[in-house]
Amino acid sequence: MLALQRSNIEDFPGNPMDRTDASLIALRRILRATELYGRELAQAAGLTAVQFRVLQVVAETRYCTPTDISNRMGVSLATVTSLVDKLVKQGMVHRERAKIDRRQMNIVMTEKGEAALNTAPDALQQRYVRRFEAMKDWEQAQLVSSLERIAAMLDAEDLDASPVLDMGDFRKSQ
Amino acid sequence: MLALQRSNIEDFPGNPMDRTDASLIALRRILRATELYGRELAQAAGLTAVQFRVLQVVAETRYCTPTDISNRMGVSLATVTSLVDKLVKQGMVHRERAKIDRRQMNIVMTEKGEAALNTAPDALQQRYVRRFEAMKDWEQAQLVSSLERIAAMLDAEDLDASPVLDMGDFRKSQ
């Protein structure tokens, strides 16, 4: 859960809605859309959202280890172990001991895992990309500039810069 | 979990990074920032992120009932019951039977709850709002327009239009 709230700046009565609010509302809609999409996607794929994300990371990463997944997703190694367990049980991935360093495990996609990833309903993603690419050049540029500006305002940490929008489960505070 | 990925459009080699990717990366940074903020906030407040969100809803809503919370957060009534239980146990809120309709419970903030909300580290929110309001008028307008456009592209569902950015836990697919 996250909640950004407006600061306590008083609106003049009759002020319809100031831009700060408008921007926060739009941001909220964006987060909400991605959240709902995550649920939908996971449901249709027969996987939970988090499990699906693991599958994506595995697919993206060569010689993917639990530590890789842990770093990419921002969860503990213990959590990764249990997530991978579930994916193994479902035949989506399997573990292979790494040859170079036998402490490491490589998490490897199975065909079933590939299939699950590929047939996932990527409605949101497709819609977004399609619409984005339908825009005029200058509009795209404007949008990117705005997004980057907002990201900077939120002071997002440095991330691996893969073109993946990723909203992991974030309950850390237990 | 959510993952927006780029569609399978081939980049020409040497193409540094197209705008679709850039926009997705920026979006990801935004989601990630909000996610991390949620964790941080929850940790410092001694509440989990979801519990904190309940507190916010209670604070915002007059005569707040479990059903209100359920609707605002998009979780089941049973979940609300258990969340409120925890907040009650911590002395953040208490239950009062409604006078008009004695089936309803009103969830009411305690002073401790108010304090927890007010002293919450709202670093992200403050930073965002401060920076937003420091921008020039036309820049604000531009940003709002971009955000709203993106929200529309993602086709976010209709939401209560409160100026609250809210990213609830979204595991529904169990």
Add this chain to the structure above:
DNA sequence: TCCATTTACTTCGAGTGACTAAGTAACATT
């Protein structure tokens, strides 16, 4: 070489958050 340390991962135990289904209590309708 051998022992201590570090690294990589798993296991264990426990808490939160989420759901559905079934239950209780109060209001509403007939």
Add this chain to the structure above:
DNA sequence: AATGTTACTTAGTCACTCGAAGTAAATGGA
């Protein structure tokens, strides 16, 4: 008064998460 509806809680179950403790392999001296 009987029936239905609404509001909420209880009970049971499962997923995700963590920290702490454990195992196994590599590494780095002495």
